[in-house]
Amino acid sequence: MVTTRFFSNPGPDGLPKTADAVIIGGGPAGTAAAWALERAQPGLRIVLVEQGGQLGMGSSLASLENFRTCWAAPCLARMMQRSLTVFQNADEELHPGATATLSRKQQGYLFLAFNERGAAGLQQDVNHLHACGLTHTEFLPASEVHTRYPWLGERVTAAKSDPHAGWLDSNALIYAFAHSTQTTRYLLDMRDVSIRVQGGKVAGVATASGMIAAPLVLIAAGAGSRAVGRTAGIELPIVVQPRQSFTTPWRHDAFPEDSPCVISAAPFPHVRPEARDGAIFGWEYRWNSRPALPGEPVQEYLIEPRWPVEHFKDPRFPSLTLALLARQFGHRAGEGFADPRYLRGIAHRAGYYVSRDHTVAYRTDSNGKRHPYHSQRAILDGWPGIDGLYLSVAHVGHGVMSAPAAGEIIAARMLGNPLPDPVYADFSLSAAYVERDAGGLSLPL
Ligand SMILES: Cc1cc2nc3c(=O)[nH]c(=O)nc-3n(C[C@H](O)[C@H](O)[C@H](O)COP(=O)(O)OP(=O)(O)OC[C@H]3O[C@@H](n4cnc5c(N)ncnc54)[C@H](O)[C@@H]3O)c2cc1C
Structure with missing residues (x-):
């Protein structure tokens, strides 16, 4: 029927x-x-x-x-x-x-720290999550991150892992x-x-x-x-905030297909493998960091969404995201996230987060x-x-x-x-x- x-x-x-x-x-x-x-x-x-x-x-x-x-x-x-x-x-x-x-993949989430303060914060997060019964989440010290995910490099000082996470x-x-x-x-x-x-x-x-x-x-x-x-x-009683993402048809060799979704340190650029050879990126980029008029508060949220939302696509967003990741991971020009091949054939999107x-x-x-x-x-x-x-x-x-x-x-x-x-x-x-x-x-x- x-x-x-x-x-x-x-x-x-x-x-x-x-x-x-x-x-x-x-x-x-x-x-x-x-x-x-x-x-x-x-x-x-x-x-x-x-x-x-x-x-x-x-x-x-x-x-x-x-x-x-x-x-x-x-x-x-x-x-x-x-x-x-x-x-x-x-x-x-x-x-x-x-x-x-659904094509569900459960390859996990890995939140990264790049200094001792960040590592302590992740440890506290995991302690709290365990106290809430989410005992499958793990705190990984630097040595464990380097053993499990050597491709992330030496700069990572700790990680918080959610092995049940994934995407679909x-x-x-x-x-x-x-x-x-x-x-x-x-x-x-x-x-x-x-x-x-x-x-x-x-x-x-x-x-x-x-x-x-x-x-x-x-x-x-x-x-x-x-x-x-x-x-x-x-x-x-809701407000909206534009957010962006982009997909690349290419990924650097070291970034494996079975990688978890990687959430880097503040301001939290994140990336995961997409399809066989690509990757998908996002971060909580401040879409409007300047006041509309001098002296006015920065308008972080909008009451009225503007359509089409593509208006808020900042053409610099993909290169900024990649540059941020490259800086955090210490990739030099031509290496890892600083490889210019990432910037070819990008599909760049925007949408709204809606909040209370x-x-x-x-x-x-x-x-x-x-x-x-x-x-x-x-x-x-x-x-x-x-x-x-x-x-x-x-x-x-x-x-x-x-x-x-x-x-x-x-x-x-x-x-x-x-x-x-x-x-x-x-x-x-x-x-x-x-x-x-x-x-x-x-x-x-
Ligand atoms: C960049 C970005 C990354 C995100 N990443 C994630 C993620 O990784 N995981 C996750 O869970 N969420 C993520 N989200 C959030 C997620 O996309 C939203 O929370 C989710 O789509 C909200 O669902 P919704 O049905 O409320 O609204 P929407 O997905 O916006 O759907 C609303 C629907 O209502 C229709 N509609 C609107 N107005 C009318 C009308 N007047 N009459 C009839 N139909 C109408 C629209 O056409 C649309 O089909 C992300 C969002 C963005 C922008």
């Missing part, structure tokens, strides 16, 4: 007039929600509307597609462990044959979620949909071809979510003063004041790796079921602060 159904911008005759739930956005968050909703309540009539001509047309296109389990905040650690279980058992959890399509094909994951559903309809090329609210309740979603009446609507539109929220008369804003991520001190911080926690919750309106947004830099658990959490919320784990309450709008939920690739201590 062919059950998954895709339609491109159906006219009034083809548009479903009613649904049990409408999901807006067909990235990892939206498709995972469809998968989890159907699993929790088989037969649910779900309509997913995606503005692009195919699923996964948002930030996942720029993603490094990595996953890792070493997260210091319990809610994030639990979320990633559950998601990894799904990746590792994709044939049973998603659909038969999904494992093959994010587009295949999105389609695996979709193909695992039976009763969800996928409407593509759906531009300008808007949420209709009546009497404090969701009434459905209006499209150019008519209305889809539904009691439940999920906003899962990545960086487009604030604009979607406005159609329901609300401002979502200062109204839903802050610590309160003993004087009652609020201190905003950069939270890594998604918002997986209902919107207070509008019955039936839900959010799966702010997946920051890990919305691919966290997608399965995020789908299950929001499905539980939407169906009024208990959360799969009580710690997932930390993804609610009202959880303003959670310990060790900060930083990105650097673990907060």
Whole structure:
């Protein structure tokens, strides 16, 4: 039985007039929600509307597609462990044959230090992770790094290893979620949909071809979510930040195909092997290090995303990343990451990280003063004041790796079921602060 159904911008005759739930956005968050909703309540009539001509047309296109389990905040650690279980058992959890399509590689993550202070920080991270039960993470002193990974060179003073980490094909994951559903309809090329609210309740979603009446609507539109929220008369508490990545079709000989993903020291340029001969690079490059006007604060986050996001591709990003890695590893011109062959045939991408804003991520001190911080926690919750309106947004830099658990959490919320784990309450709008939920690739201590 062919059950998954895709339609491109159906006219009034083809548009479903009613649904049990409408999901807006067909990235990892939206498709995972469809998968989890159907699993929790088989037969649910779900309509997913995606503005692009195919699923996964948002930030996942720029993603490094990595996953890792070493997260210091319990809610994030639990979320990633559950998601990894799904990746590792994709044939049973998603659909038969999904494992093959995901092309999962579990070659680990290696966070590097280049001095004694960095080494001490990694040791502390690992101590904390062990105390949290993540005993598979390892602290590797310099001698062990040099024995296991001689190609990294003599400058590395220590490493933190997450041997369960790895990467997969994010587009295949999105389609695996979709193909695992039976009763969800996928409407593509759906531009300008808007949420209709009546009497404090969701009434459905209006499209150019008519209305889809539904009691439940999920906003899962990545960086487009604030604009979607406005159609329901609300401002979502999220901000966006452009990020870049690039793939090279070539890799220097010493950098092996079975290498872990290497996270270098601050400012954390990272690289992993890609395909047979290539590599994929990223780092948390400050896209805007100067104030717009003299004296103004540096604008680190944007309220309004600018489209197309490619506007934020800095042409220097690939050469800067390579130069940074070459400097950290001590590669001279023509060697390792300083080999000019890296700069040929680059595919350079940009996408947005979406995060909680200062109204839903802050610590309160003993004087009652609020201190905003950069939270890594998604918002997986209902919107207070509008019955039936839900959010799966702010997946920051890990919305691919966290997608399965995020789908299950929001499905539980939407169906009024208990959360799969009580710690997932930390993804609610009202959880303003959670310990060790900060930083990105650097673990907060
Ligand atoms: C450079 C970079 C590297 C990254 N690396 C990793 C990584 O290694 N591992 C990891 O787990 N994550 C990574 N991420 C983060 C990850 O890509 C995001 O967290 C994830 O894509 C968020 O999923 P999402 O579904 O919320 O949003 P998106 O992936 O942005 O998907 C949103 C979808 O909604 C659609 N949409 C938007 N507006 C509308 C609308 N009005 N109507 C209908 N549809 C709409 C979009 O077309 C898109 O298909 C990275 C991101 C970037 C930018």
